[in-house]
Amino acid sequence: MLLNITHETRYEYSPPVETAQHMAHLRPLNLPWQRVMAHALEISPTPAQQSETSDVYGNTRAFFSLQGVHEELVVVARSTVVTTDPPQPRGSLPWEQVRERFRYHAGGDYDAAAEFVFASPYVPRHENFASYARPSFTAGTPVLMAARDLMDRIHTDFTYETDSTEVNTPALEALAQRKGVCQDFAHIMVASLRAMGLAARYVSGYLLTEPPPGQPRLVGSDASHAWVSVYVPDELGRGTWCDLDPTNNRAPGEDYVTLAIGRDYSDVSPMRGVIHGGANHTLHVGVTVEPVNETATEPAAPTSSEEVKP
Structure with missing residues (x-):
């Protein structure tokens, strides 16, 4: 496209x-x-x-x-x-195995994705994020399957409401009120993934929005968007970043444009x-x-x- x-x-x-x-x-x-x-x-x-x-x-x-x-x-x-359309991994390791890759082991291999496991200015560590994430991360669940379930739950549990938050609204506050905009949904999902010991990053970009059938495209109706990227390694240790959009409950396709990636909104x-x-x-x-x-x-x-x- x-x-x-x-x-x-x-x-x-x-x-x-x-x-x-x-x-x-x-x-x-x-x-x-x-x-x-x-x-x-x-x-x-x-x-x-x-x-x-x-x-x-x-x-x-x-x-x-x-x-x-x-x-x-x-x-x-x-x-x-x-x-x-970005490529999608066909399978993934159990999330516990992925978490172990980021734990420190003397003499262990370094994975650059480890930087995205830690807290960042807009994404703090807090037990509330872990509590929210745990139902998606049952024992032995493949990491990508668990992340998609988390995405689905955020989409279901939270209400998209314009002007309900500001650009600097803490993710913990958005989690508590169960409403926000795409930036809030992305920060909550990133925080929840990191709370489970996984690497997740914030993605900013654009989304092509389609008008209703029979109606012309509204110039200026599109806007900046934000979503999440989760790190998915395979059995050979090769890692893939897989994008997920909790606002729309889908994997980004050719109708998405990636502008910048970082730890959270403050980077991009x-x-x-x-x-x-x-x-x-x-x-x-x-x-x-x-x-x-x-x-x-x-x-x-x-x-x-x-x-x-x-």
Whole structure:
């Protein structure tokens, strides 16, 4: 599938910002099942300095600084991506065996996935996550089967409710209230998997949403999305990261675009920065994802949604 993605972020400041430095994760990843054909980042006002680097997880991050006074910042990322369905493991080891791979043994082999077993800023260790996860992790259950059952339970037990949480709502609070948005569902699932001693990471990206039959695609109706990746090793010790989306209770396919991966949202937020001035600000975000054979009649319309809401 060939997809065009337009992601517009607009900040309005009062009083004006005097100087600013920003970091953005807005370039999709190149993966075996996903290839970036084109990408452009448009920034207004024009930055005094701009560069791109790769972070420790292989994500592309753009840095830019603004040295002049400005009342508004507009960042538009335009990407064209070719996607296919990611491969799915045919089988997996019992989850207890996978957990043992990450326990320290003198002289044991190091697995880089072990970094994703530990707590991170938005995903703390807590017994409540383990208690919620245990019904899915019965003795001898293959790790992927257990993870899929956990995904299904989160989808069933939790209510998707826009504006029920903020971008910095603790995962433990979202777990207690049994509602949230895709970021909350992803953090809860990551925390539950790690509570069982497994490696899990947070994935940010986009999802192509289909309109109801007979209705046209709504430009700007799509938004940033978030899901989970669980580490699934085989008998030979070769590991595969398998993506699961608890918000939609499915494995991502060619209609998903992976933007960045990390321990949690704090590693991969689409935009962050430090500003001097602008004590009050308003944020507008608009995302459009569409197949290239469908022509949008208007540009993406900014909305007041949070960055990670699907």
